[in-house]
Structures are given as structure tokens and as C-alpha cells.
Amino acid sequence: MTVAVMTRPLGRQASLPRLLAGPPGHRTLGLLEHEQTHGPLPLPGLRGRAQRDSAGRLMDVIERSGLTGRGGAGFPTGRKLRSVAAQRGLPVVVANGSDGEPASAKDRLLLTRSPHLVFDGISLAAYAIGADRAFLAVHEHESRLVSGLEAAAAARAAAGLDLVPIEIVGIPGRYVSSEQSAIVQYLNGGPALPTFAPPPTHERGFDGRPTLVNNAETLAHLALIARHGDQWFRSAGVPGAAGTMLVTVDGAVARPGVYEIEMGTPIGAVLMTAGGLTERPQAVLTGGYFGTWLPIDIAWHLPLTHRDVKAAGGALGAGIIVALPDTSCGLAETARVVRYLAGETAGQCGPCVFGLPTLADAVADLAYQGDLRAARHIERLTGLVAGRGACKHPDGVTQLVLSALMAFATDVGWHQERGPCYGVRRPPMLPVPGDMADW
Amino acid sequence: MLRRPPPADAARARRYGGLVSEILRVNPIACTGHGVCAELLPELIELDPWGYPIVPRAPLADDMLPLARRAVASCPVLALSVQKGPR
Numbered sequence: 170m171t172v173a174v175m176t177r178p179l180g181r182q183a184s185l186p187r188l189l190a191g192p193p194g195h196r197t198l199g200l201l202e203h204e205q206t207h208g209p210l211p212l213p214g215l216r217g218r219a220q221r222d223s224a225g226r227l228m229d230v231i232e233r234s235g236l237t238g239r240g241g242a243g244f245p246t247g248r249k250l251r252s253v254a255a256q257r258g259l260p261v262v263v264a265n266g267s268d269g270e271p272a273s274a275k276d277r278l279l280l281t282r283s284p285h286l287v288f289d290g291i292s293l294a295a296y297a298i299g300a301d302r303a304f305l306a307v308h309e310h311e312s313r314l315v316s317g318l319e320a321a322a323a324a325r326a327a328a329g330l331d332l333v334p335i336e337i338v339g340i341p342g343r344y345v346s347s348e349q350s351a352i353v354q355y356l357n358g359g360p361a362l363p364t365f366a367p368p369p370t371h372e373r374g375f376d377g378r379p380t381l382v383n384n385a386e387t388l389a390h391l392a393l394i395a396r397h398g399d400q401w402f403r404s405a406g407v408p409g410a411a412g413t414m415l416v417t418v419d420g421a422v423a424r425p426g427v428y429e430i431e432m433g434t435p436i437g438a439v440l441m442t443a444g445g446l447t448e449r450p451q452a453v454l455t456g457g458y459f460g461t462w463l464p465i466d467i468a469w470h471l472p473l474t475h476r477d478v479k480a481a482g483g484a485l486g487a488g489i490i491v492a493l494p495d496t497s498c499g500l501a502e503t504a505r506v507v508r509y510l511a512g513e514t515a516g517q518c519g520p521c522v523f524g525l526p527t528l529a530d531a532v533a534d535l536a537y538q539g540d541l542r543a544a545r546h547i548e549r550l551t552g553l554v555a556g557r558g559a560c561k562h563p564d565g566v567t568q569l570v571l572s573a574l575m576a577f578a579t580d581v582g583w584h585q586e587r588g589p590c591y592g593v594r595r596p597p598m599l600p601v602p603g604d605m606a607d608w
Numbered sequence: 609m610l611r612r613p614p615p616a617d618a619a620r621a622r623r624y625g626g627l628v629s630e631i632l633r634v635n636p637i638a639c640t641g642h643g644v645c646a647e648l649l650p651e652l653i654e655l656d657p658w659g660y661p662i663v664p665r666a667p668l669a670d671d672m673l674p675l676a677r678r679a680v681a682s683c684p685v686l687a688l689s690v691q692k693g694p695r
Contacts, residue, residue: 364637365638366635517636517637518636518637518639519636519639519640519641519658519660520658520660523657523658523660524658527657553656553662557660557662558636559637
């Protein structure tokens with residue numbers, strides 16, 4: 170299957186990669202190489218009123234750039250900076266570098282490849298909002314990443330680069346622990362679990378202080394915008410969705426991995442970037458395990474922007490694209506993921522603790538047994554679980570399940586009437602921690 | 609029969625900050641599924657198959673407020689509350 174997709178008119182091609190720029194290969198850019206690639210950290214180091222003025226200008230540039238959060242929600246970064254800066258009290262910056270999504274690898278790759286770009290972003294964000302402290306949260310079990318980051322932080326401290334100390338924090342590597350309220354509760358000495366109706370983090374987060382929580386990739390973009398300006402940032406992407414983004418591509422592609430693409434690139438073009446298709450696809454999982462299945466005819470030409478993907482009934486999330494081949498069974502894949510996610514409940518809320526395993530059983534019944542009323546039963550269960558947890562964990566699971574019922578509607582009919590299809594015997598496509606030795 | 613405020617009332621209440629915009633909320637972390645609320649307030653609260661309460665998302669009608677407050681006061685783990693406005 171060859172489909173030519175023009176991602177943008179010729180002639181105004183922005184030069185990529187941006188975040189992943191530097192010498193070829195995936196090795197880490199040291200401080201010197203980082204400065205040769207991106208230029209020095211544009212931190213004026215002013216005090217008093219001059220500091221406030223230049224910090225205000227920095228926030229203006231970020232706001233004009235149109236940068237939005239790359240952790241999943243897509244909130245305008247400039248507006249977030251302003252709302253934290255406007256609070257009473259000394260603010261804190263928290264960079265979230267923990268890919269909560271098992272299918273996502275982008276934060277880990279960025280922090281391995283270009284740690285100093287993320288540190289630059291943290292420093293600049295702290296400067297912009299007047300913070301005196303900053304944290305970089307990564308999964309504690311990724312010990313090589315943690316030690317690499319500690320070395321990078323030491324090199325920066327020796328060079329006297331950052332105006333505020335940046336602490337590297339290892340958080341327990343669970344799905345729900347990467348949630349914003351979970352990280353803040355953990356930094357405050359509590360368990361790394363989501364909280365119910367916490368005061369908004371931007372008002373009272375770490376130590377009761379206004380806290381800016383941003384994804385690591387968002388801060389890396391911020392570091393580049395501070396260097397090159399808002400116009401440069403918008404020269405990539407499409408109107409309403411500026412700049413580039415990191416996507417994790419997996420499934421039926423020749424070269425699965427993390428790619429930097431322009432916002433608004435159609436999903437089909439992203440799959441071609443990742444080496445092209447190895448098999449005929451039937452559907453695409455967008456946004457990861459909290460995301461949605463989209464049939465391939467809808468997905469192929471769909472531009473990767475929050476608005477377009479949402480309009481198609483999907484979610485862009487943290488930029489995960491998995492192409493599911495025709496010979497796989499989407500219901501069996503979903504059943505495995507739901508089973509895994511059910512086990513990843515924080516164990517705090519009844520409807521999640523009891524509802525998700527029941528839902529996982531029901532989806533497995535549909536995939537492997539094929540009861541005539543399976544789909545109806547699943548729909549009823551999703552109604553009982555959605556919106557009834559302290560965090561969005563159960564909502565994400567129900568969204569995934571409902572999208573599977575729609576995207577694989579034909580398969581649902583087949584499974585209900587004739588039992589499991591041949592696809593259930595295929596080795597699974599979606600990575601689930603636990604069945605990989607190196608996880 | 610459950611009496612819901614007609615839409616006009618709800619709009620007026622929102623404009624004047626009236627009583628109708630009060631809603632029941634469960635703190636799902638605190639709730640352990642005693643089920644006292646569903647016993648006291650079967651008109652509004654039903655239990656899911658696992659014994660946890662499902663509360664209506666719609667604002668409480670005026671005549672339900674005293675009953676709702678009684679249920680709130682009776683919750684053994686203080687997980688139920690009446691809150692103003694939608695979240």
C-alpha cells in the first residue's frame with residue numbers, strides 16, 4: 170500500500186529535528202556539545218525590577234509561540250506560566266519526565282539524548298515565574314537514566330549555569346504515579362498516589378506553594394523558544410497547533426521508535442516516517458493506553474493536532490501511535506491492555522478497584538469466549554466505572570474499551586456469533602510491562 | 609418520583625446563586641461502601657454491584673436538601689458531602 174501524503178506545501182519546510190538535533194546517533198549530548206548545537210542558555214541573570222521585566226517578556230514570547238503541554242492535556246504553556254506567577258507565594262517548578270504510558274518512550278529518549286535542553290527549560294521556566302526551587306521527576310527504576318541526569322546536573326552546577334537548584338527525584342514507576350497530583354503528594358512526603366479534589370497545583374502544590382508542573386518535552390520546547398523566538402517556533406506545525414512534537418510509533422511499522430514530527434502531520438505520514446508499513450493495518454491506537462482506537466480509513470489522513478484527533482473521536486495524549494495489522498485481533502489486544510490497567514489501579518477507589526477487573530473479565534470474555542451479550546455487558550460496566558474515581562484512571566480505561574467496540578464493530582459481531590477469530594493467536598502487538606524481561 | 613428543577617429554575621438559581629445549584633459528591637478514596645447513604649436516601653443514591661454509591665450529577669432539588677444533609681451527616685467515614693455548583 171503506497172499512499173503519498175504531502176505534509177505541507179513545499180518551500181516553507183521547517184528544519185527538523187529540533188529537540189533531537191545534534192550529532193547522529195542516540196548518544197547523550199554533553200554540556201559542550203549541547204551548547205554547540207543549541208547555543209548557550211539565554212538566562213539574563215538580572216535581579217529586582219529588571220528581572221521581573223525580562224521574565225514578563227519571556228512569558229510573552231512563550232504565550233505568542235502557541236506552545237501547548239506535551240504531556241497529554243495540551244494546555245497552553247504560556248497561560249500556565251502566568252497563572253502560577255500570579256499566585257501569592259514563592260513558586261516551584263516540577264518537570265515531569267516519567268512516561269506514565271507504558272507505550273510511550275519519548276520522555277526517556279529526550280532525557281537520554283538531550284538532558285541539558287530539559288534542564289535549560291526548567292531553569293528558564295523558574296526564571297520566568299520567579300521560582301527558587303525545581304524538581305525533575307523520573308521513574309526511580311530507570312537507574313541508568315537517573316545516574317545520567319545526576320551527572321548532567323553536576324556538570325551544570327560546576328559550570329554555575331542554573332540560578333535555582335534542580336533536584337532529580339525518582340518516583341515509583343507505576344502508571345498512576347506519573348499523575349500530577351501523585352507527584353506533588355510524593356514530593357510532599359506522601360505516597361505517590363493521586364489525591365481527591367486537591368487544591369489546584371498551580372495554587373498550592375509542593376510545600377503549599379504555587380507549583381508549575383510541566384512535561385519534560387514541553388520545557389525543552391520552551392528552552393528553544395527562548396533562544397529562537399516565537400516566530401521560529403511557529404514556522405513548524407499548522408495554525409492552531411504550533412511547533413514539533415515527539416511521537417512514539419509502534420506496531421506494524423519497519424522502524425518503531427520515537428520521532429520528532431511537525432504538529433499537524435497526518436498519521437499516515439508519521440507511519441511512513443517510521444519506516445513505512447510492514448503489514449496492512451486495520452486500526453491505529455492514538456494517545457496510548459488512555460487513548461482510543463481509530464479505524465485506519467479515519468486515521469490515515471488525520472492531522473496530529475489535539476483538535477483534529479479529538480474531532481475524530483480520539484485523543485492525541487502523549488503522542489503514541491500504534492498501527493495494528495489486519496491479522497491481529499483488536500479485541501484481544503484491548504483485553505490484554507485492560508487487564509494490565511486493571512492491575513495498575515492505585516487501589517484507592519472502590520469503583521476502580523472492583524470495576525476494572527470486572528470490566529477486564531468482560532472484555533476477555535468477548536475476545537476469547539464470544540458471548541452473545543458480551544458487548545452490551547461491557548457497555549453497562551463502562552457506565553458504572555467512568556467518572557467515579559479520584560483520578561482519571563478508570564475514565565481512560567473505559568474510553569479505550571468503548572473506542573475498541575466502535576473501531577472493531579465487525580469483530581465484535583464475529584466474536585459474539587462465531588467465537589474468537591484467528592487473530593487472537595497472533596503474538597500481541599501492544600507492549601504490556603510484565604511480559605518483557607527488560608522492563 | 610424524583611422531582612428535578614425545571615431548566616428555567618436552574619438558570620435562575622445560577623444567576624442569583626440560589627439553592628438548587630447544590631450537588632452531592634462522594635470522595636471515592638474515603639468511601640468504603642458502608643451503604644448508609646443509599647439506605648437513607650434511596651430516592652437519589654443507588655449502590656453499584658460492588659456496594660459503592662452512585663450519586664446523581666444533577667443539582668439537588670430544594671425539598672431533597674434536608675434529606676441529603678442527613679445522609680451526609682450519617683456517613684461513617686465522612687465521604688459524602690453537599691457542595692455548591694458543579695465541581
